[in-house]
Amino acid sequence: GGWYDAGDHVKFGLPMAYTAAQLGWAVYEYRSAFEAAGQLDDILDEIKWATDYFIKCHPSANVYYYDCGYGDSDHGCWVPPEVVHKYTIRTSFKVDTATPGSDIAGQAAAALAIASIIFQPTNPTYAATCLSHARTLFTFGNTYRGKMPANGFYPSGSHMDDLTWAAVWLYLKTNETAYLDEAKVLLTNAMMGGQHTHCWDDVSYGATLKLAQITKDANYIAKIEANLDYWQPGGIAYTPGGLAHLSIWGSLRYASTAAFLAFVWADDATTGTASKKAAYRTFAEKQINYALGDNPRSGSYLVGFGSKAPVHPHHRTAHGSWISMLDIPAFHRHILYGALVGGPGSDDSYADDITDYTKNEVADDYNAGFVGA
Numbered sequence: 573g574g575w576y577d578a579g580d581h582v583k584f585g586l587p588m589a590y591t592a593a594q595l596g597w598a599v600y601e602y603r604s605a606f607e608a609a610g611q612l613d614d615i616l617d618e619i620k621w622a623t624d625y626f627i628k629c630h631p632s633a634n635v636y637y638y639d640c641g642y643g644d645s646d647h648g649c650w651v652p653p654e655v656v657h658k659y660t661i662r663t664s665f666k667v668d669t670a671t672p673g674s675d676i677a678g679q680a681a682a683a684l685a686i687a688s689i690i691f692q693p694t695n696p697t698y699a700a701t702c703l704s705h706a707r708t709l710f711t712f713g714n715t716y717r718g719k720m721p722a723n724g725f726y727p728s729g730s731h732m733d734d735l736t737w738a739a740v741w742l743y744l745k746t747n748e749t750a751y752l753d754e755a756k757v758l759l760t761n762a763m764m765g766g767q768h769t770h771c772w773d774d775v776s777y778g779a780t781l782k783l784a785q786i787t788k789d790a791n792y793i794a795k796i797e798a799n800l801d802y803w804q805p806g807g808i809a810y811t812p813g814g815l816a817h818l819s820i821w822g823s824l825r826y827a828s829t830a831a832f833l834a835f836v837w838a839d840d841a842t843t844g845t846a847s848k849k850a851a852y853r854t855f856a857e858k859q860i861n862y863a864l865g866d867n868p869r870s871g872s873y874l875v876g877f878g879s880k881a882p883v884h885p886h887h888r889t890a891h892g893s894w895i896s897m898l899d900i901p902a903f904h905r906h907i908l909y910g911a912l913v914g915g916p917g918s919d920d921s922y923a924d925d926i927t928d929y930t931k932n933e934v935a936d937d938y939n940a941g942f943v944g945a
Contacts, residue, residue: 574621586773589683590683590940593775598944635667652894674719675720675731679737682740710739713738728773755779766799797848824863864877865880884926890908913931914934
């Protein structure tokens with residue numbers, strides 16, 4: 573079960589749990605839109621594929637298996653998943669009371685808590701199972717504090733944001749004020765700054781947004797609006813073509829996730845500064861339109877969408893090499909429909925090059941915010 577992380581075949585638990593939570597959050601906010609598009613069943617099935625795996629990874633209260641595979645070993649071969657076990661070691665890694673991982677426990681708890689909300693209308697039995705695991709994982713992570721051993725990939729900057737994120741969603745599911753009170757305390761120690769956005773390594777942005785909506789507290793409102801203001805022209809750097817460019821590595825994931833937060837905030841008529849909502853919505857629309865083709869190359873960055881979409885993403889399975897070589901075959905044997913590549917550089921430069929894992933790889937967390945936006 574679960575998802576491979578990107579163009580490789582490692583199951584990295586932290587970005588996987590983040591992605592499942594982000595997709596679930598999209599359903600939570602825009603369920604009717606997914607239903608109208610005929611995509612609700614599909615996205616629920618996709619989320620359940622991940623949350624089923626998280627449940628399997630949680631065999632007892634204080635044990636959680638978070639990674640499967642070695643990044644360095646896996647990245648040394650270029651083969652489809654059917655044969656990856658012949659080339660790499662598929663070791664699993666766990667956190668427990670002796671080796672805590674509040675970050676991964678919190679992220680998994682958040683994903684499962686959100687799942688317990690969005691599956692309640694259609695599968696209440698499964699929703700109850702998700703809630704049970706979410707509660708236990710949060711207690712484990714909050715009791716035994718520490719960051720998981722990252723094995724060189726996806727090291728967490730903090731675990732406080734992850735625990736906050738979980739507590740927020742447990743409150744939204746249960747309406748138990750103990751979770752809300754704990755979220756407020758945890759957030760004071762989370763690492764949110766104004767010049768980044770919601771991502772696998774810092775979910776305090778989403779937590780702040782939801783707490784602002786829940787509490788109507790002026791402090792939370794000011795923080796989330798300061799962040800959204802930063803993403804406006806005059807704050808973050810923009811490419812000549814109009815992309816808000818945070819990092820050369822996966823530039824579109826940050827812009828599209830910031831767009832998702834902007835949409836959620838703009839769509840809430842009960843919270844925040846009304847005069848700012850139009851600017852936030854305009855920003856979000858422009859970022860998503862850029863990704864879909866309104867850019868200097870007049871081509872989308874979504875595989876399979878439009879005539880100029882990427883056809884050589886850095887992805888082993890889509891390429892389908894039978895001899896572990898990036899240039900054999902010369903074409904991709906499969907189209908990775910719907911995958912968002914990393915995106916352009918700060919000057920809008922981009923090449924559809926299979927070897928470019930900075931701008932042309934795909935990843936779970938690259939698509940996570942884009943789907944909801």
